[in-house]
Structures are given as C-alpha cells and as structure tokens.
Amino acid sequence: xxxxxxxxxxxxxxxxxxxxxxxxxxxxxxxxxxxxxxxxxxxxxxxxxxxxxxxxxxxxxxxxxxxxxxxxxxxxxxxxxxxxxxxxxxxxxxxxxxxxxxxxxxxxxxxxxxxxxxxxxx
Numbered sequence: 001x002x003x004x005x006x007x008x009x010x011x012x013x014x015x016x017x018x019x020x021x022x023x024x025x026x027x028x029x030x031x032x033x034x035x036x037x038x039x040x041x042x043x044x045x046x047x048x049x050x051x052x053x054x055x056x057x058x059x060x061x062x063x064x065x066x067x068x069x070x071x072x073x074x075x076x077x078x079x080x081x082x083x084x085x086x087x088x089x090x091x092x093x094x095x096x097x098x099x100x101x102x103x104x105x106x107x108x109x110x111x112x113x114x115x116x117x118x119x120x121x122x
Contacts, residue, residue, distance in 0.1 A: 008070050014119055015103070065094040066117070069104065074116045 001009075068083040069075065077095055081088040095115050098104035104115050 011070050011117070011119070015117065018119070059097070062094050062098060065091060065098065066103070069115060069117050074109075074114050076112050076114050080115070 064084040064086070065080060068080045072079055072083065077088050077091045080095070081091045084091065095104060095106070099106050099115070103118060105118050106113060106115055108114070
C-alpha cells in the first residue's frame with residue numbers, strides 16, 4: 001500500500017470516528033430527553049443509532065463523490081464529475097446532499113464554488 005492510499009484510509013477512518021462520535025452524542029441526547037436509561041442500565045432505547053445503521057442508510061451513489069473529495073480536496077463539481085465520470089449536474093446534487101448532511105463544506109474561490117470534506121468535528 002502506498003502513502004497516498006494510507007493517507008486516504010486515515011482520512012476515512014477519521015471521518016468514521018467523527019460520525020461515530022456524533023452518533024454517540026445523538027444517542028446521549030435521545031436518552032436524556034426521553035428519560036430512558038442507557039443500555040448499561042439494562043433498558044433498551046428504541047431508535048438508538050449506531051454507525052452501521054447510518055452507513056447502511058446512506059445512498060451508495062454518494063460514495064464515488066466522497067472518494068473524489070478525499071483524492072482532490074477543495075475541488076469543484078466539474079473536477080469531481082471528471083473523476084467520477086458522472087455529469088456535473090448529478091455531482092452538484094450529490095454534493096449538495098453531502099452539504100445538507102454536514103459531511104462537506106461549500107465555499108467560493110473567486111467565481112467558482114468548491115467543496116471539501118469536513119474533518120475533525122465532534
């Protein structure tokens with residue numbers, strides 16, 4: 001495995017850890033607001049989220065877009081569409097969905113809109 005692949009895997013792991021921490025925060029919030037005990041207390045919490053559930057629920061069409069963002073951080077929809085082989089309008093849809101999910105940030109550089117993965121949020 002080369003260093004570029006290693007870096008990509010480390011970024012993916014970092015993002016998954018961030019997602020897991022966010023899910024843990026959501027679970028804690030649900031437990032506090034519902035008055036239920038944590039699973040340590042022996043009571044199960046309906047609707048408890050875990051990382052597997054979230055990953056299974058994500059649209060698989062978003063994965064090539066995310067992979068392209070790992071490879072070329074801070075890129076435009078045009079650059080991503082060239083990497084994925086999909087149309088620019090399709091990539092815009094996927095990028096805007098990732099922005100809504102708070103996995104990607106959107107910013108302007110001159111006249112061009114660019115996107116990058118949000119890393120290290122907890």
